[in-house]
Amino acid sequence: MKIPDRVVICEVGPRDGLQNEDRILTVDEKVMLVEKAAEAGFKVIEVGSFMHPGAVPQMATTDEVFKKIKRIEGVEYRALIGNARGVERAMACGCSKVKLNVSACREHNLANLNMTPGESVARFKESTLLARANGLDISGSISMPFGSPWQRHIPIEDIKSIIEAYLDLGITEISLSDASGMSMPSQVYDVCTRLMEDYPGVKWILHFHNTRGMGIANILAAVEAGITWFDASFGGLGGCPFVPGAAGNVVSEDVIHMFEEMGTETGIDLDRAIEVARLVRNLVGHELPGFVLKAGKNSDLLKQ
Amino acid sequence: MKIPDRVVICEVGPRDGLQNEDRILTVDEKVMLVEKAAEAGFKVIEVGSFMHPGAVPQMATTDEVFKKIKRIEGVEYRALIGNARGVERAMACGCSKVKLNVSACREHNLANLNMTPGESVARFKESTLLARANGLDISGSISMPFGSPWQRHIPIEDIKSIIEAYLDLGITEISLSDASGMSMPSQVYDVCTRLMEDYPGVKWILHFHNTRGMGIANILAAVEAGITWFDASFGGLGGCPFVPGAAGNVVSEDVIHMFEEMGTETGIDLDRAIEVARLVRNLVGHELPGFVLKAGKNSDLLKQ
Numbered sequence: 379m380k381i382p383d384r385v386v387i388c389e390v391g392p393r394d395g396l397q398n399e400d401r402i403l404t405v406d407e408k409v410m411l412v413e414k415a416a417e418a419g420f421k422v423i424e425v426g427s428f429m430h431p432g433a434v435p436q437m438a439t440t441d442e443v444f445k446k447i448k449r450i451e452g453v454e455y456r457a458l459i460g461n462a463r464g465v466e467r468a469m470a471c472g473c474s475k476v477k478l479n480v481s482a483c484r485e486h487n488l489a490n491l492n493m494t495p496g497e498s499v500a501r502f503k504e505s506t507l508l509a510r511a512n513g514l515d516i517s518g519s520i521s522m523p524f525g526s527p528w529q530r531h532i533p534i535e536d537i538k539s540i541i542e543a544y545l546d547l548g549i550t551e552i553s554l555s556d557a558s559g560m561s562m563p564s565q566v567y568d569v570c571t572r573l574m575e576d577y578p579g580v581k582w583i584l585h586f587h588n589t590r591g592m593g594i595a596n597i598l599a600a601v602e603a604g605i606t607w608f609d610a611s612f613g614g615l616g617g618c619p620f621v622p623g624a625a626g627n628v629v630s631e632d633v634i635h636m637f638e639e640m641g642t643e644t645g646i647d648l649d650r651a652i653e654v655a656r657l658v659r660n661l662v663g664h665e666l667p668g669f670v671l672k673a674g675k676n677s678d679l680l681k682q
Numbered sequence: 683m684k685i686p687d688r689v690v691i692c693e694v695g696p697r698d699g700l701q702n703e704d705r706i707l708t709v710d711e712k713v714m715l716v717e718k719a720a721e722a723g724f725k726v727i728e729v730g731s732f733m734h735p736g737a738v739p740q741m742a743t744t745d746e747v748f749k750k751i752k753r754i755e756g757v758e759y760r761a762l763i764g765n766a767r768g769v770e771r772a773m774a775c776g777c778s779k780v781k782l783n784v785s786a787c788r789e790h791n792l793a794n795l796n797m798t799p800g801e802s803v804a805r806f807k808e809s810t811l812l813a814r815a816n817g818l819d820i821s822g823s824i825s826m827p828f829g830s831p832w833q834r835h836i837p838i839e840d841i842k843s844i845i846e847a848y849l850d851l852g853i854t855e856i857s858l859s860d861a862s863g864m865s866m867p868s869q870v871y872d873v874c875t876r877l878m879e880d881y882p883g884v885k886w887i888l889h890f891h892n893t894r895g896m897g898i899a900n901i902l903a904a905v906e907a908g909i910t911w912f913d914a915s916f917g918g919l920g921g922c923p924f925v926p927g928a929a930g931n932v933v934s935e936d937v938i939h940m941f942e943e944m945g946t947e948t949g950i951d952l953d954r955a956i957e958v959a960r961l962v963r964n965l966v967g968h969e970l971p972g973f974v975l976k977a978g979k980n981s982d983l984l985k986q
Contacts, residue, residue: 379871379906527983560980563902564944567683590980591936591973595899598867602683624977632895640868669895673928676864676894679831 384643385606387633388422388583389415391658392443393458394627395615397427397436399662405439407661409446411654415612416450418650420630424609425455425473428464444471456517462505469512476509477553478502479519483526484536495520495536499543506547517551518544519585523569524554524561527620531565534572541577551581553609556596559589559618559625563599570603585609586628588667589618593628594636608633613655613666629668631655635675648675683906688947690911691937692726692887693719695962696747697762698931699919701731701740703966709743711965713750715958719916720754722954724934728913729759729777732768748775760821766809773816780813781857782806783823787830788840799824799840803847810851821855822848823889827873828858828865831924835869838876845881855885857913860900863893863922863929867903874907889913890932892971893922897932898940912937917959917970933972935959939979952979 392412396403403411408426415423425447426440440457449455456475457468468476480498481487487495499518509516523537544552554569566584574582584600584607586593597608610633616626631651634644652671659666696716700707707715712730719727729751730744744761753759760779761772772780784802785791791799803822813820827841848856858873870888878886888904888911890897901912914937920930935955938948956975963970 379868379903381868525980527985530980530984558983559977560983562940562943564683564685589973589977590939591898591933592940594895595902595940598899598902599683618977620983621977625973629895635894636866636896636899639866669893669929673863673893673922673925676829676834679862679864679924680834681831 380602380604381640382601382606382642385601385608385637386421387630387644387646388424388607388609389420389612389630390424390585390609390627391611391613391615391630393424393426393437395611395658397434398615398617398626399436401662402436403661405442405446408439408443411658411661412443412447412455414650414654414657416453418654419644419646421452421645422454422456424477425457427458428467429458429460441467441471444473459505462508465505465508465512465514468514474513475515475517477517477519478505479521479555480540481526482520482523482532482537482540483528485528486526494539496539496543499540499547503547506549510548516549517553518549519553519555521555521557524556524565526558526560530560534569537569537573538576541573541580545577550579551583553583553585555585556587557619559587559592561586561596562592563595566596566599567603570600570605574604581607583607583609587616587618588614588625588628589621591625594633597628597633612651612658613668613671615658615662615666625667629670631668631670635670639676684908685944686905686910686946688910689905689941690725691934691948691950692728692911692913693724693916693934694728694889694913694931695915695917695919695934697728697730697741698913699915699962701738702919702921702930703740705966706740707965709746709750712743712747715962715965716747716751716759718954718958718961720757722958723948723950725756725949726758726760728781729761731762732771733762733764745771745775748777763809766812769809769812769816769818772818778817779819779821781821781823782809783825783859784844785830786824786827786836786841786844787832789832790830798843800843800847803844803851807851810853814852820853821857822853823857823859825859825861828860828869830862834864838873841873841877842880845877845884849881854883855887857887857889859889860891861923863891863896865890865900866896867899870900870903871907874904874909878908885911887911887913891920891922892918892929892932893925895929898937901932901937916955916962917972917975919962919966919970929971933974935972935974939974943980
């Protein structure tokens with residue numbers, strides 16, 4: 379069983395978690411969460427998104443949050459964008475890393491936009507050029523590569539077309555985002571193994587939701603394939619865009635707890651990560667799905 | 683990644699789940715759950731235990747439940763026992779498979795009983811002889827082999843002493859039960875690999891709790907080591923004996939969903955298993971931790 383020496387856990391709760399909440403946090407609350415995540419040791423934090431505020435009102439203040447956060451050297455503060463307008467907003471508020479996203483599902487994209495996902499990515503050229511001309515880093519995400527409500531299995535050739543479209547734009551950091559929570563470990567292992575072989579120059583980030591309880595098992599399957607970068611959300615905040623009330627992203631502190639217990643360094647202080655999850659729970663005002671948050675760490679159980 | 687053609691999921695909710703509930707189910711309710719689990723296709727069901735009713739009042743009616751259940755040919759209906767009195771009760775109510783249990787933790791056993799776990803197992807001789815003389819099958823369980831509140835890591839030699847004590851009694855079906863929920867996939871893989879090599883004649887059953895969210899990942903790690911029998915509980919009913927309010931056993935229908943999605947046969951009808959979990963939720967009167975119970979199956983999400 380392959381257990382890596384080190385993994386990187388990216389905290390996506392401020393974006394993928396909070397955008398699912400009824401209560402919209404204030405700018406100061408968001409700033410506090412981002413700062414505390416950075417202090418806990420997260421080296422990558424997805425602070426928010428620059429989508430249209432009408433579409434995602436929870437993220438309407440992302441610009442202000444970026445302006446206010448006190449940054450820690452070496453931490454990457456990134457944001458999700460939809461188009462070149464997002465790059466402009468990022469530039470204006472000091473966000474230096476943006477992420478684009480496209481659905482892996484050809485049928486979905488054809489029905490909605492009358493073009494293939496690869497053609498959608500090609501349209502990201504304007505955003506990419508603008509970002510690069512202004513010194514911003516840019517990465518690409520592919521959502522639902524392991525299945526979507528329109529297609530249980532996405533053909534590997536469809537995923538490869540999207541990757542190649544990203545590579546054509548010079549984008550070499552690519553997230554695979556199981557937003558529908560349909561992925562299964564054997565599939566994750568097979569897809570990751572294949573893609574890592576075919577595109578050795580890509581930096582992969584895997585993003586799992588815990589919709590059907592498979593988040594941590596899928597991370598392990600990806601680890602077996604050689605992946606070491608993972609998104610996760612404090613307390614497991616978030617949801618499935620297709621299933622009201624479903625569990626959210628895989629839980630940051632549970633993932634950290636597992637890796638640290640297995641001897642894999644995360645660079646994150648677990649106690650401080652748990653503190654952040656508690657804070658989130660108070661701010662959103664409801665229980666969160668995190669397991670360690672409820673049961674404590676293994677070491678808490680040990681009698682003195 | 684090793685994915686087996688077939689696994690066996692043992693339903694332990696009627697015992698390990700219900701014994702954690704405040705509301706004590708009636709005999710008829712328990713009978714209904716056991717019968718519906720068998721109808722769903724579970725081939726092994728832990729119906730209850732024959733411990734002292736003062737110690738575990740939820741299980742006081744196990745004898746009556748055994749007398750009332752309509753059995754399906756080929757299904758194993760088993761019960762947990764503590765000593766020879768349990769064998770007598772099993773015989774009297776028509777239970778033909780009993781399971782003994784001992785803590786893997788030497789310090790725990792020494793402190794409580796002033797003997798090693800291996801010595802405790804040797805004391806099971808009376809139960810074993812009585813069971814065998816009366817045609818009952820008997821199996822042995824080892825709780826907390828992956829860590830206990832008294833010892834984070836149980837030396838492999840300590841686990842082997844217990845296994846050898848069971849083998850000395852002629853007991854060759856052995857459960858490893860992570861009641862404290864402390865196990866981690868790398869550890870599960872290592873311990874299982876080692877034990878399977880050293881004791882090729884043993885039939886292993888792995889029993890995981892989801893206390894810290896690791897249940898399904900641990901099952902996968904055990905699968906990688908070659909294990910194919912697993913305990914699970916409907917809806918994830920149960921708890922951690924050391925952590926009030928913690929999550930229970932790994933969730934039967936989530937485990938079935940995973941295996942069936944990966945092409946591994948379980949012999950269980952997932953829809954009927956989900957029906958049983960819904961019934962359990964109604965009977966205990968509170969939400970259960972099962973993920974598929976909340977989010978539905980992957981196939982439910984597919985647009986027609």
